[in-house]
Amino acid sequence: MSLADIRKKLDRKEISAVELTEEYLKKIEETDGKINSYITVCAENAIEDAKRAQKTIDEGRGGAFTGLPVSVKDNICTDGVKTTCASRMLEDFVPPYDATAVAKLKDAGAVILGKTNMDEFAMGGSSQTSYFGGVKNPYDTSRVTGGSSGGAAASVAAGLCAAALGSDTGGSVRQPAAFCGVTGLKPTYGAVSRWGLIAFASSLDQIGVVAKSAEDTGYILNGIYGFDENDATSSKLAKGGYTEKVGADVSNIRIGVPKEFFADGIDDEVKTAVLKAVDWYKSLGCEITDVSLPSLEYAVSAYYLISSAEAASNLSRFDGIKYGYRSGLGEDYSDLIKNSRREGFGNEVKRRIMLGNYALCSGYYDAYYKNATRIRTQIRREYADIFEKCDVILTPTAPTTAYKIGEQENDPVKMYLADIYTVTVNIAGLPAISTTCGYDKNGMPIGMSLIGRAFDEKTIISVCDRFEKDFERKEAVL
């Protein structure tokens, strides 16, 4: 059921906000044990929120979000509700404030069902590095969900919320959405405030949306976008109206297909399904153009150097003193910090911090960090060139479909290389949306992405929606 349909049911009083919330909570209780998509379920708060929402509806003051039950990734702060980043470091952390995106949804009457599982500190593409256990794919529980917003994607795919807030630093909304057969939107950098999103890589992080359809992602974005004086990088260029173009004719859209995204390393089944989607758009009358992003070969390395350098700085705040895990070991101040970080962080987080300090330290800074930032500029230029002749760019979301748990997440280099098709979007600060365009021989969803011009989410949502209207999506059965 779409968010618009849920809205109608609530407004027509075919279901009350409390009944709707209770239905989701019951389903979470019955099925989340199979997929582990939630770290914290806020049952009591959710019922109270739903009662308030129903009162608002009864008084005829209901809006687009009144009574809509959503989940929130556990790296987005929620006042009075644990926000763990799926880390032992923040196992007991209760934020004293709401993230701006959460506050906007709550003020508009949305019901927060709970906090979703993820890769620790959003560093990963499998959602298996969580301190609270890995997330399992609702299409096949022996497989990963992708990540880092694996809990968000799984919670939507399994029907355990109406929509979900996630975060995307290098593909963390789009890739799990692809693996779990749902739709994931990463907005333009600056479109949604990062205030209250626990920082991983500040120049790349962006709060995004996972939902059942492109239209639904636009629906949620309408509620969370906008300038925020608490985030110095938030923008006034985001204007809303993200579902306005849904249903519009897209046959005049020019679609660029970059050849580098279909070269070595992509699974044949993924390649075939994505190119079939290209043909489908061509049959609609869209102009298909071969384009090129030559610097893609540098993208993974540049992304990991920039994001890890920023992570090394951002995560230096976790010292075991003001908040977070505190070790019982250590005679002096320095030892206390080192032991707290040793015991509080998982291996992947430690690797990123170490890599970040490598990139920034004397002797390596020029060759690694500086070159990575030059590559960032080059990638932005190449995207700008492509958008001179195209309106959207169509690519695969990931080189493979969801793999078996334990198959590759212990090999960091293999994991990093799997981010190849998503990281350039964050590097360039662009919006992109991933949707399902096929299924592999094992029945696992295949994702394709549509990348748009900065602040032109409307177009990619509309082009994506047109495809979804013609594509028969298979529901996950748990």
Add this chain to the structure above:
Amino acid sequence: MVNEELTRHLAELSKIEFTDDECAAMTKDMESIIALMDKVCEFDSSKKAYALDAVGYNDLRADEYKDSYPTEKITSNAKNVKNNSFVVPKVV
């Protein structure tokens, strides 16, 4: 060249304690990760000018006094608090 000496140096910068076994395992991981990162060194930046600051800052807010959060709320997440202060091991 990644070796245990470099790993120990990075661990010091990162303020993370490693046992000998952990240090050896991290050195092995870092070796393969840095080999992947070496790709950026091949990028030819001699032909064009490149800005290093990629993020624009928009409409910075005025520097004005505002109430902050109550002390109890701020200290409620710390493991060791006394007289509204964070307790740390003796440093002098």
